[in-house]
Amino acid sequence: MTDPVNETPQTAAQPGDVVAQGEQVPAPQDAPGTAVAGGRAGDDGAAPETRTQQFFRELLSGSWLVSVLAIVVALFVGGVLIALADPRVQETAGYLFARPSDFFGAVWDTVYGAYRAMFRGSVYDFQSETVSRGVRPLTETLVFSVPLILAGLGLAVGFRAALFNIGAQGQIVLGGIFGAFIGFTFDLPVVVHVTLAALGAALGGAIWAGIAGVLKARTGANEVIVTIMLNNIAVYLVAYLLTTPAFTLPNSPFPKSPDVPAESAAYPLLLGSSFRLHAGFLLAIAATVFVWWLLERSTIGFEIRAAGSNPSAARTAGISVNRVVVLTMVISGALCGLAGSAQVLGTERALTAGVAASYGFDAITVALLGRSRPLGTFLAGLLFGALRAGGVLMQSTTQTPIDIILVVQSIIVLLIAAPPLVRAIFRLPAPGARPRGARTPVAKEAAA
Template sequence: MTDPQTPESSRWHVALTQITRANGTIIVLAILLSFVIGGIMIAATDPAVQEASGYFFARPVDTLAAIWDAVAGAYAALFRGAIFNYEADTFVRAIRPLTETLTYATPLIAGGLGVALAFRVGMFNIGGRGQMLVGAAAAGWVGFGVDLPWGLHTLLALLAGIAAGAIWGGIAGVIKARTGAHEVILTIMLNYIAFYLVSWMLRTPGLLQKPGSSDPKSPAMKDTAVFPSLLGPQFNLHAGFLVVIAATVLVWWILSRSNLGFQFRAVGENPHAARVAGIDVKRMYVLGMVMSGGLVGIAGVAQVLGTSTNGFAAGVDAGIGFDAITVALLGRSTPWGTFAAGLLFGAFKAGSFTMKAAEQIPLEIVLVVQSFIVLFIAAPPLVRAIFVLPSPERDRRKRERSRMKAQLAVASHQAGGDR
């Protein structure tokens, strides 16, 4: 029986494979190019550079010095805000930026792992926002509405958030498996449903709305449910970071060491060949989306139990559901690559505030840099053309020609010997 979705699914699989198989050199060069473009934008919008450029032909060195000061100052501020503040007067203040990077990276890594897992099964999970929201709502309700001892309360809230995200992702997986509907459309629509559902619950007394308040905001989380601080009250880093480390190890083990991971990868590479080999492709789609949604749900849990402990609103996802797609692409859909990409984007997030405060650099420039990173990763031929790198296809053809010449030479030599 012919699958009516075969042509469309094949195109999606080809595009996904091309994007997620960019090699490490292309990724490094993509990041470098993006920083260069960001530097050009910083220089172009800097008042001192604009003033010096007015007399560029009379004193060109002044313009170049102004450009250097603007770009170097901005990226130095990014480093101070994301990694190490070498201008701080105490060691605690000096390492605080690194802890902020890890805090911002926590939900990004969790969401990126969920999207990456779906990618490995050959599906585009665009529903990170919805899965985060329902995960946050479930964890938040347990966090403020249930009385349990510390530890057990946190664990129950975490499991509730994972379960809610898994159910929300599983809805798209079941519909895709049973009807052939495309998961991109399904997850986008589920994003809207989740947003308006959670918004309604936050405006409804007795559900998520804070008692006695008319604002669409939940009550504060109980102390027994909140993720404990890892380094003390002077830092925002919480135990949610340990949860995402464990999740990364788990996803790595599933994809690399388990039979389920082998089936996931087989379906992601070629669902039709996997079906012929006896793999239940529909079941893999459902399981893939369930696990993907559960991982994204951890991002929602990290928000309400680690960051927004005083109560959350409908914007608790903070765009992380969509940023997770970028993180997964940059990480080439591998667990540890996604972990590293989450750290990078967490550093961008933490450092951008220092850039704005110290150098008056708009936050949007960091978003532009992030967007260009994805653009260049998605277009490896463009990066190779800019840096004049050889094409892998051309190298393959060259090796093939060399191999054929060697075979012809051997055959010619054998023919001469026979004569």
């Protein structure tokens, strides 16, 4: 019996209330008509959502689908531009209403022929006489993709830490300088020579990116501005070095370093001398696995993601954000430096002023398209490698301007940077959106 003076009356425990010893009163079983996850009907009259509907809703709201649809839209716009640039399409457009079949036939032939040539130049040339020549386009796609994948992985690491590294171009150049110098200067055993040259390339990129990281951590300098300025310095630095005796090949018609010894310092060819595919592609695969482990399974990766998501919370948890900034930039630069090694030790096997080409800037697109995820970046690198390889044959066989490839890449970046635009075009649900007809908890309480 309860003493009304010393003890207060206890109310009945409600479902979800915490009682003595930390035990929780179990909630009653859901009554018929209660809306729960799994698709049962609710008392608000909303239609039940089956597991199949829930699966397709999550599928349609995924970020990967936005990336795929961005590519589709970009290829469609590219096809429109290809048709507009074709003289025959322009001619048939003059009498479109008189003979519309001529116009649409010309559009089909032009667009189909251009993308057919791109396929032949990037995947398989079905018009070749031998199988080896037929698969050569695929190997060229892989060759072009190696520096894009490596540099894209480097930028993706920075993006996960909320560091917008724009200096991949300069870091590729520094990686090329270090790797080429070790390659053509020293005479070492085969395995040791190529390993040191690759590590030297990674070191060059790490040093160049580390400068921006230290300035960011110590002074708060904007990494975007610093890395852009370092790009310019790297371009002029390699131009100067190619005028010095140590980096100049005698009697060369254009600035070029001595060749890297193919028998010791160059990446070995994977399919023989008939193809340009080298072991740098295996390095790109290994780097993809390493970045996945680094970001998803390591303590350093957790600190990188934490500092990128909320620096204040990371500091409160005892993480040194400044150390993470410097370390992230060093790792990012090392991967970009390896992209430079793919050029000087694998494809060109010499240092030139155009060693970085436009890989550093294209890698930004690759990392964005891959959502800064290792697998997505790898696949995006393959796609852009295919666009590069196929664009050459497309231009030579169909007279399609190669600039259209750049337009396609730019549209992909635009759409990736604006996912709501893609979702609006295809009427896709937003991530976490409720199924149609479902009411929010507030609406349910109001209705009750």
